Amino acid sequence: MTPDNHFIVDRHPGITGLAFTAGFCGHGFKFAPVIGEGLADLALEGSTALPIDFLDADRFAARAA
Numbered sequence: 001m002t003p004d005n006h007f008i009v010d011r012h013p014g015i016t017g018l019a020f021t022a023g024f025c026g027h028g029f030k031f032a033p034v035i036g037e038g039l040a041d042l043a044l045e046g047s048t049a050l051p052i053d054f055l056d057a058d059r060f061a062a063r064a065a
Contacts, residue, residue: 008023008056034050
């Protein structure tokens with residue numbers, strides 16, 4: 001689980017076409033269809049129209065500093 005209890009869905013900053021997700025911890029299976037769509041969009045297009053910006057990995061950058 002992530003510290004804010006939300007998933008991570010993002011693109012790798014250094015590898016074009018690589019999208020990843022993490023932090024589902026049991027209840028994520030019910031989100032699989034929409035997460036799959038978002039990952040495909042991110043990998044193929046570089047962005048998605050789905051409202052998933054709040055799930056990017058950068059939200060933890062301030063905590064790590």
